[in-house]
Amino acid sequence: MSTLTDPTSTGASPGPAAPTGEVVTLVSRKTPVVLGVLTVGLALILLFQPESGETTLRLARETDFFQLPDLTLPTMPTAWALTIVCALLTGESVRRYLAKKRTPMWLVAIYAIAWMTGFLVWAAVGETLPVVGLLAGSLALAVPLVFGALGGVLGERAGVVNIAIDGQLLFGAFAAAVVSSMTGSPWPGLLAASIAGALVALILGLFAISYFVDQIIVGVVLNVLVIGITSFLFSQVLAPNAADLNTSARFKVVPIPVLGDIPLIGPILFRQTPVVYVLYIAVAVVTFALYRTRWGLRVRAVGEHPMAADTVGIKVNRTRYRTILIAGAVAGLGGAFYTLVSVPQFNREMTGGAGYIALAAVIFGKWDPIRATLAALLFGFASNLQGVLSVIGSPVPSQFMLMLPYVVTIFAVAGLVGRSRPPAADGVPYRPQ
Amino acid sequence: MNDAVTNDQAPAPSEKDADKPDAPEPGKGHSVMRQIVAGDVFAGVLAVVLAVLVGSIMVAATDDAVRESAGYLFARPGDFLSAVWDAVWGAYTALFRGAVYNNLVSDFSTQIRPLTETLKFAAPLIVAGLGVGLGFRAGLFNIGGRGQMLLAGGAAGYVGFNFDLPTFIHLPLAILVGMVVGALWAGIAGLLKARTGAHEVIVTIMLNYVAYYLLFYALSKEGLLQAPGSANPKSLPMKESAVLPDILGDRFNLHLGFVLALVAVAYVWWLLNRSALGYRIRAVGENPNAARSAGIDVGRTWVTVMLLAGALVGLAGVNQVLGTVPDGVTLDLDASIGFDAITVALLGRSRPLGILAAGLLFGAFKAGGFSMQAAEGIPVDIVLVVQSLIVLFIAAPPLVRAIFRLPAKEAK
Structure with missing residues (x-):
């Protein structure tokens, strides 16, 4: 699929072309x-x-x-x-x-x-700038973005463009709200969110891997489908039975004993809800698994050169299925943030396009879990700045402050990041010979 | 019979057919039938049927009467079936009455009023779909429809309420200003991609947010867009001379925007299929590296495509501000058309005529969805479900074939 693949060079490539036979950095x-x-x-x-x-x-x-x-x-x-x-x-x-x-x-x-x-x-x-509150709030707001970005990185590293992150977040939020309302505890909700995300990923896989449908099409359409289904069920089923089905039990802030008492860092990083701690684990596990395990090597091989991977005996499409199911489960966890941490009920379209921001974080982070996480944190910071600035007031109109992070992202993508190169076989379905 | 089916590669009658010349040619007849069965049109119809079926299941499953009768399903299955039928039939007739023809009223103009509503809703979907589809043809994914619509609508609105001019200058000027602003806004993404390789998906998403806050700023500042003496982020209504005129008289809301949409379809068709630029666009979309080898300036083509796409999507914003909702620019003037346009372009397979058809279909869903919600209490969101399922099924012909056990389409 050419829409997500940058050509290797354009007329405006920086620096002179390397003369042949000479190594020039x-x-x-x-x-x-x-x-x-x-x-x-x-x-x-x-x-x-x-x-x-x-x-x-x-x-x-x-x-x-x-x-x-x-x-x-x-x-x-x-x-x-x-x-x-x-x-x-x-x-x-x-x-x-x-x-x-x-x-x-x-x-x-x-x-x-x-x-x-x-x-x-x-x-x-x-005025007084609440540094700790600003940073801790940013981290909390970045939670769905980081989970979504991790899901995106995983999928794309295996060669499946995951535009359906938004759908996975939204369906995760929906499932978390319903299950935790029925059970009265947030943990089953978290599990349900993860399963819901994987379910969306399964549909993505069915169309993209088995039926070779353009992955961008499937992703965009799945987002719309999930919006439609969740909004429909919200007004038909959840809203009339809100007490039973849409009053989720929320996670509480659980300070970690010693770490939480470190000045400055402790309240920011270690006085959060369990979802945030799950997030730390997820970032570490995904990074380790992708770069330090045989499974990760296979995933990356399948994403870069599926035919070569097939030749050495890796089952390409099975690997892709497995990876995007995990990716969907990770992204679904992010959805749980909305209904298990942020507010205690589901609402239509409550992700507000966060999946697309997560997608931007994936590309901004050059398809690397750590960098994508940092990019997602930047966006979380941006959205939290909104609230802080409206409280303290500022000399520039608030709208310009609010658009700043997005402008900076454009600058960064155009300048600092430059040509970001996706995995070579990203978005290309593999048909075994 | 199987012989005849596989015979369609050889249209000339074989020796076996030659000894009974009076018989109808089974081979030919079958090949036509087979083309229809295996062709895109039939698969498309089946996709629609399948999507409507899934929609029906959702409507039935959440209907109160259905759920009640399901409680004694085995005692009186007839109740259950008739409740299902009532729910589904009620939903789709309400949809039809809202979108095409209302048989419940007596006078003719009220009867066909839903059809004109469909056309009104379809117009912005068609032009915005053309913009997104044009990008697809050049291999560019323009998610920035929302931002382009917002700024184009804001700019057209500024011209629309601020100046006193005769209609034949005012209206074209407002439209033009809107389209130029939309074009420039999308052009940023094209230029950045061409010059720095910045990914157009990221840039257009970010530009959506920037555009939103720019419009928000303009709408909260008197002298720019905010109506004097108002605290709401809303502008003054458009002057009469800048409003797209109703084309079927005052009784209908259908305005000139639909005609503009048809003109846009014709233009994009001509552009893609008959012009040198269209050839370059398609070449870049098929394979940018090959196009570059053939001497096409890929970066320039990207910029041009984004400018054109932005102008088209901008026209959708103009259509909203000057036609459908002329009582003032607001922050939600895009009415999610910027995103719907992506689905329209996908369903229309990025072909101008396909987009026209897809836009009409989605316009009908939009018009009918609201009346379905009003008449039957079925949330309008079911329309989103059916729409997206249609696109999914159409995009996956092998799946539809597998479900209906149709013969596989032959490789060309």
Whole structure:
């Protein structure tokens, strides 16, 4: 399928073509350029919209074991200091480019944190920025996105484009709500969500693997189908019997004994609902399984070159079925977040297109579970920023703050990530000879 | 008989047929029948039948009378069957009355009013479907229909309520501005893909959100789009001179947008099948590497396709703002058409005439779905289920064949 496959080169490929017989490492100049543009942008904001005052960063919540004192910073000096940090990091990136070295991931990460902090310190002038609440909330909001992205990575690594992530999330949410309402406990709901996700994946597999239907078509249509079925059943069955079928038991926050008491990190990472802890396990297991086990090697082989995999005796389509069923189960777990953590009932179209954001995270993360997770966390941060900014107010219209993460993503995809290369056989059905 | 069935490769009468020349040619007759049976049209009809069947099961299974009678199914199975029949028959006749022809009223114009409603709903689906389908033909997946519609609708609305101009300037200007804005917005995705390789799926999804917040900002700022003295994110209604005129008189809501949709179908058909650009688009869609080897500027073609697609999807937004809902720009002006267009394009197999047919079908579902909900209390969402099942079944002819045990289609 050509729609998801980038050609290997276009007229605008960066750098000169490598002369034959000579090894030349091509380093993209996009990263330093984008970092530079962002630094200048931040500096311009500070120049033309200076704010006098102080910004308070709240580093602990009342319930925390260690009460870190609030950090009160003079707004403009802090923002300028962070801008200088950004400029230095940009300089380092340029230096590496000139030395024909790549800009490492950690540099971009530190840059992103410095830039965002500088911007927020400026935006929240005269107010208190609840750092812990912001980050902990971001993590919670990112849960369905991370599960969805993991499901997407798994499927696509095996060569099946999974656009049906949104459907898997939504059906997972539906099943979780119904089962946990009937049993009165969230755990069976979580299991049901996982099964529901796998069910959607099974239909995807049936059409995409067995009947060679274009996987993008199946994915998009499955999303619509799940919206239709869940909305129909919601108004016909759930709404009239809400007390029995649509009052789910929610997960409670369970602090992990010692880890949860670490200042700053503890309340963010280890005072969450069990779903978040399942998420940690899922990220670790998926990453390990994909890169360090024989099963993972086979999955990747099937996704890159199914015919070669077939030649050495790997059952291509059976491997693909198995992988997307697991992928669907993982994505379905994410759906449980909506009805077992977020709100105690199912509502029509309650995922709000989160599956498509998860899909973007998959591509943003270059089909790698860790990077896709980070991308999903970024989106979670973006959606949580919305609530925080509406509370503290900011000098720029809130709509522009809200669109910022999406603009940054476009920048990142065009500049930092550049040409992302999907698994070679992604979206191509395999017909055994 | 089997001989005759396999005989369709040889249209000339064989020696065996030659000794009884008066007999009808079984080979030929069968080959026509076989083509129909194995052809796409028949499989399409069966797909619709199958989808309607599944829809019926869902309607019946959630109907109160059916569930009640299922309780004493073995005592009085007749009750159960008639309850099922009532539920399903009621649903589909209500759908038909809402979408095509209402036989319950006496005067003619009210009787055919549902048909005009169908055409009204179909118009934006058709143009937006054309935009998405054009992208598919070039190998581009444009999920950005929502953003393109929002901004195009917002821009057309700005022209529509802000200026005082004679109709013959005002209306074309508003339409044009909307289409240009839609084109430019989609063009961003095309340009980024051509110049940096940024994936158009990500970029168009992100642009949807950016467009939403841009429109939100414009609608909450007086002087841009927000109506003066209002706290709601809504603009003033369109001036009379910028509203798409009703084409069947005041009694019907059908407006000029449907005619524009038909023009768009003709244009895209001409573009794809008769123009040099269309040839390049198809070549890039089939195989970009081969197209590049043949001297086609692939990046440029992508940008052009996205511009055209954005203009078409933008026209759908314009159609909503200036025609269907002319009382002001709102944040939900896209009415999920941007996403429905993807299904329409898929069902129409990205062919202009196919998209026309698919758009009409989905328009009928939309018009009928609402009256079905009103008359029978069946949630309109059942329409989504039937629509998506139709696309699934049509996309998988082997599955439909397997279900109905039809002969397999021969490889060409």
